Amino acid sequence: MKSTYRTVYGRIENVEFRDLPMPEPKANELLIKIKASSVNRTDEGGLLGKPYIFRFFVGWPKPRYVATGTDFSGVLVQKGEEVEDFEIGDELYGFLDTGLGTHAEYCCIAMDKPIFKKPKNISHEQAAASLEGAHYAYYFLERVNLKPGDKVMVNGGTGAIGNAAIQMLLARNVNVTFTYPTDSYEKIRDLKTEKKIDYLKEEFTLQDTLFDFVFDAVGKSSFGACKRILKEGGIYISSELGPKGENIPLSILGLFSKGKRVVFPLPGNPKNSIAYVKSLLEEGKFVPLIDRVLPLENFTEGFQYMLTGQKRGSVVLVMES
Numbered sequence: 001m002k003s004t005y006r007t008v009y010g011r012i013e014n015v016e017f018r019d020l021p022m023p024e025p026k027a028n029e030l031l032i033k034i035k036a037s038s039v040n041r042t043d044e045g046g047l048l049g050k051p052y053i054f055r056f057f058v059g060w061p062k063p064r065y066v067a068t069g070t071d072f073s074g075v076l077v078q079k080g081e082e083v084e085d086f087e088i089g090d091e092l093y094g095f096l097d098t099g100l101g102t103h104a105e106y107c108c109i110a111m112d113k114p115i116f117k118k119p120k121n122i123s124h125e126q127a128a129a130s131l132e133g134a135h136y137a138y139y140f141l142e143r144v145n146l147k148p149g150d151k152v153m154v155n156g157g158t159g160a161i162g163n164a165a166i167q168m169l170l171a172r173n174v175n176v177t178f179t180y181p182t183d184s185y186e187k188i189r190d191l192k193t194e195k196k197i198d199y200l201k202e203e204f205t206l207q208d209t210l211f212d213f214v215f216d217a218v219g220k221s222s223f224g225a226c227k228r229i230l231k232e233g234g235i236y237i238s239s240e241l242g243p244k245g246e247n248i249p250l251s252i253l254g255l256f257s258k259g260k261r262v263v264f265p266l267p268g269n270p271k272n273s274i275a276y277v278k279s280l281l282e283e284g285k286f287v288p289l290i291d292r293v294l295p296l297e298n299f300t301e302g303f304q305y306m307l308t309g310q311k312r313g314s315v316v317l318v319m320e321s
Contacts (some may be wrong), residue, residue, distance in 0.1 A: 002319075003104035004067045009049030012303035015068065017296075023108040030109055031078035032092060035124035036293075037102045039302040039315040040132040040160065042070050046099045047303065057098045065101030068299070072102035072109075073118055073127035083111050084101045091118040095131035095270050103299055105319050114270040119281045129288035129314035130277055132294055133160025135238065136265070138273035140165055140215055141172075143265045144235055148173035150212040153229060155204060156222055157196070158312040162217030162237055163289040164277075166191055171285045177211070179204050184312045187289060205229055213237065218309075223250055223262050230260045237263050289313030295320075 005018040019128045025031040047068055049055045058064055073093035073311050074088050086092065094100070094115040100224045101107055109115060140161070146152075152169055156162035157178035169176050172191065179199040180188050188196065197204050205225045212234055219240025226236050247264050254261030267273075282285035291313045294302050302315045 001105040002296060004048075004069070004296075006066060006068070007062055009047070009055070009063060010072065012047060012300050015047070015300070015303075019300070020066075020104070023106055025078055025080045025108045027080040027082045028111050028112075029080050030083055030086060030092070030111060030115070032072065032074040032107050032109060033077045034072050034074040034102055034105060034107055034319050036074070036128040036316050036318050037069050037072045038132060039103075039130045039299070039306045039317060040070065041306070042097050042132055043068055043314075044307060045301070046070065059099075061190030063099070065099055067101035067104045067107070068099075068303075069102030069104070069107075069127055070097060070099050071095035072107065072129040073102065073124040074107075075185075077106075079206075080111075085111065086115075086117075091120075091124075092116065093118045093124075093127040093131065095135060095268065095274065097132075097135070097267065103296065103317060105296070114274055116274050116278055119278060121284070122281055125290060125293055125316050125318060126281075126288050128316050129160070129290050130164075130281060130286065131274065133272075133314065134164040134168075134277045134286070134288070135270050135273040136161045136218070136267055137165035137168055138276055139267040140217070140237055140239075140265045142268070143169055143263050144213060146172055146174055146213070149175065151175045151177070151194075151209070151231075153204065153207075153211045153214045153226075154178040155199075155214070155216045156239075157188055157191075158289065159218050160289065160311075160314050162215070163188070164286065165215055165217055166193065167286045169279070171280060176203075177207075177209065181312075186310060187312055210234070221249070227260050232260065233258060234260050236260070237261050238266050239265070241290050291315055293318055 250262035
């Protein structure tokens, strides 16, 4: 089978594309023929082994899996004798932020990992694109007390996290304003939000509107810049540590404050996020945004493009049928 291959952390240019033996599932494992997998920001951490502490979760001193990849959508082709919940031929999908080694044509995954039956109303490409970004978006929302009618500002409406967050907020009847770049208007024009701000033409932090929450889904702003558009008691959440690494210390200080404050969204179990997002997918309330679809052998191009920070939604790798 074809697979990405590396034995040390480092740049994507050092990852090979190899023929490897077909994996054999253990008693508690499923052998999945991968149909699609995304290239995402979590994959970047697993590729580079940065920040260094991440290596204690994805493999130390070397990567746990020779293949890159944290999510998948595919078909169950063989299973161990202990696997009872799935049958051969089932279309499955899943995600684990510590890695699964799914940038390959086949992969063995233990049955205790976050694996679900793929919704029948979406493609494998859409399933792969509905996982990593939506997982982090889910835990953005779970860290705060959202109510119907709240006003939320989302910075980064064309990112995988931000776009998923917008759709989740709309499903909860929250009033949303978000930013997007000029060239991506067609991708977001149908989202029924209060306002869409082209950040290349308008600075979102200079609005007169006040918000209950600011979700910085791309981590390119700061609490200091966003305070002026927060209501008293409003909350700022970022997907990054902040320009000077201030978001975790500020979130700790916020535990003792009733004014405007920072909450840092530590993610939880993907089984919870996937279950919730799956219900939205089946109800047609979430359509993952896909930037481009590439064949598996073009994984280097996919990583390089993802690392530019210019992608609009997810980059998806597809395997030969």
